[in-house]
Amino acid sequence: xxxxxxxxxxxxxxxxxxxxxxxxxxxxxxxxxxxxxxxxxxxxxxxxxxxxxxxxxxxxxxxxxxxxxxxxxxxxxxxxxxxxxxxxxxxxxxxxxxxxxxxxxxxxxxxxxxxxxxxxxxxxxxxxxxxxxxxxxxxxxxxxxx
Numbered sequence: 001x002x003x004x005x006x007x008x009x010x011x012x013x014x015x016x017x018x019x020x021x022x023x024x025x026x027x028x029x030x031x032x033x034x035x036x037x038x039x040x041x042x043x044x045x046x047x048x049x050x051x052x053x054x055x056x057x058x059x060x061x062x063x064x065x066x067x068x069x070x071x072x073x074x075x076x077x078x079x080x081x082x083x084x085x086x087x088x089x090x091x092x093x094x095x096x097x098x099x100x101x102x103x104x105x106x107x108x109x110x111x112x113x114x115x116x117x118x119x120x121x122x123x124x125x126x127x128x129x130x131x132x133x134x135x136x137x138x139x140x141x142x143x144x145x146x
Contacts, residue, residue: 024048024082028059028074031085039063039070039087042104049109050076051145053130058083060107060133067092069100071107071135071143090135090143101139109133112146 025046032041045062052058056076063070069090075083091099109131114124135143 024057024059024076025061027082028061028072028085031074031082032061032063032072032087035085035087036063036070039065041070041072045105045107047107047109047133049131049133050129051109051131051133053112053127055129060109062105062107062135063087064103065089069103069105069135100135100137100143102137105135105137107133108136 025043025048028046029041029043032039041061041063043061047060048057049060050057051060051073052075054075056078058076059072059074059082061072061074063072069092071088071090072085073087074085077083092103093099093101110133112124112126112130112132114121114126132144132146134145
């Protein structure tokens with residue numbers, strides 16, 4: 001009898017959207033794989049945080065290809081579906097402004113700050129819960145996303 005009651009609650013929650021069908025990073029990786037099957041998206045690098053400043057958690061993931069590192073951002077939405085993925089390719093070890101020096105890389109998130117040592121930044125508006133992030137390889141300059 002208790003099993004039936006719990007099963008009924010579980011089915012009710014699924015029908016009401018109370019439980020997601022799969023964790024957000026898993027769904028995000030599937031969405032990214034659909035956009036580029038050659039990239040190996042690294043689930044261990046997945047970060048879930050609001051980086052689009054809309055109050056909904058997004059997923060940011062690193063992917064690896066033979067001579068490149070990819071950054072994937074999959075926006076969350078108010079529904080159970082994820083938004084359209086955005087990907088950016090960075091060359092690896094090319095000694096150019098659009099390359100990273102070494103693999104592996106990691107993602108670090110942090111609150112957006114609208115002030116620096118000179119005071120307020122023009123046009124910057126801090127949004128509660130919104131985060132910036134960096135793509136870091138620990139060998140050369142990081143890429144920062146706001």
